[in-house]
Amino acid sequence: MVNGVVEKLTGRLIVEYSSWMGEVVFMVAVNSDGKEVFRNDFVVLGGAQMTPPFAKRSLTKDLDLPINTRVGQGTVEVELRVSTAVGSLSGVLRDLELVVK
Numbered sequence: 001m002v003n004g005v006v007e008k009l010t011g012r013l014i015v016e017y018s019s020w021m022g023e024v025v026f027m028v029a030v031n032s033d034g035k036e037v038f039r040n041d042f043v044v045l046g047g048a049q050m051t052p053p054f055a056k057r058s059l060t061k062d063l064d065l066p067i068n069t070r071v072g073q074g075t076v077e078v079e080l081r082v083s084t085a086v087g088s089l090s091g092v093l094r095d096l097e098l099v100v101k
Helices: none
Strands: 002-032 035-049 057-100
Touching: 035 057
Parallel strands: 002 057
Antiparallel strands: 002 035
């Protein structure tokens, strides 16, 4: 990225779970001219997603993570963290897009 405003990160998180309790967090960091100018942890899914024993369910979560940060010569780092207290969770990221104007 060169000389613009990083507006947001969009996409979809599609998961399949079975009696899951935990948290899904996106860490987004924006660097401009060698310095970190934005860092935030976005909790996109959390709490308990319960099912009957051995049953599985799916869930689609639309992502629209606001950043709104001006950059010169910049880079963006995205990290996805999943913590699980009980149960199981698996998933994919689709259509991940960084909106820069």
